[in-house]
Amino acid sequence: MTMTAHDLISGLAEQVALSLRDRIIGGELTPGLRLSETRLAAELGISRNTLREVFRLLTRDGLLRHEPNRGVFVATPSMAAILDIYRVRRLIEIPALAQGWPRHAAVVKMHAAVDKAEGLKAQGDWRGVGSANMEFHTAIVALADSPRLDRFFAQVVAEMRLAFGLLGSPEELHAPYIQRNRDILQRLEAGDGPAAAGELERYLGVSERNLMAAFARLTGE
Incomplete structure (x- = not known):
């Protein structure tokens, strides 16, 4: 079965999401920290579109939160x-x-x-x-x-x-x-x-x- 571009992006996004989750577990990414899309995409060597998919996955899991007009932040537990x-x-x-x-x-x-x-x-x-x-x-x-x-x-x-x-x-x-x-x-x-x-x-x-x-x-x- 031939993989589509969407499949490749989704697979990469899941891998990067796991990597960022590990950084949360390690205490490197702390609650309330604002994540710079431009800087993080460059650091990870991925496109901003892929990073946005990563953000979507981690937001779905409750580890990040998106604030309109402010950006994406590491979640703060209640x-x-x-x-x-x-x-x-x-x-x-x-x-x-x-x-x-x-x-x-x-x-x-x-x-x-x-x-x-x-x-x-x-x-x-x-x-x-x-x-x-x-x-x-x-x-x-x-x-x-x-x-x-x-x-x-x-x-x-x-x-x-x-x-x-x-x-x-x-x-x-x-x-x-x-x-x-x-x-x-x-x-x-x-x-x-x-x-x-x-x-x-x-x-x-x-x-x-x-x-x-x-x-x-x-x-x-």
């Missing part, structure tokens, strides 16, 4: 969106962990993420610690062996990073959870997935309350 993110995380992560196999390949990734977070903590790289934390939770979802869940959770991770990006102290946000991640991992490796899931449920409750309290202080909601 309190309702944060609550919904945690609701979704509980529905996905807790069952995946409870039923997780201790020798699953994803457990190696969980280990790597915790080790990485501890190393970055020693360097004072708290944005990097946040990225490692997201890698840890992505690996938890991978325990379910569902490519569809993996793809869906990548979107959730990007939205979570936007929520984290609203706060001024990434150390305060991420420091308490490095050891919690290690504890969850140890319970899973010991063959007690339900105990690991129980620890994760408590973890998510504390994380949600802390994030909501910080968000409320920031926005006055």
Whole structure:
């Protein structure tokens, strides 16, 4: 089957959209940041038409927002969106962990993420610690062996990073959870997935309350 020009543009736009999503997950693109169409198209080596398709895809996913006569901005999560993110995380992560196999390949990734977070903590790289934390939770979802869940959770991770990006102290946000991640991992490796899931449920409750309290202080909601 011959690919049309539209197919090529759409495929390229999807690839670039994934790349920009990764930059959001990495904390490089922060909430409220205005994206210059001219500068970004030149940086990415794509046409402005292709970039507009990228913007459309990421706006559809809630990661960007378009303001008439002002341009395109990285989205700023609302309190309702944060609550919904945690609701979704509980529905996905807790069952995946409870039923997780201790020798699953994803457990190696969980280990790597915790080790990485501890190393970055020693360097004072708290944005990097946040990225490692997201890698840890992505690996938890991978325990379910569902490519569809993996793809869906990548979107959730990007939205979570936007929520984290609203706060001024990434150390305060991420420091308490490095050891919690290690504890969850140890319970899973010991063959007690339900105990690991129980620890994760408590973890998510504390994380949600802390994030909501910080968000409320920031926005006055």
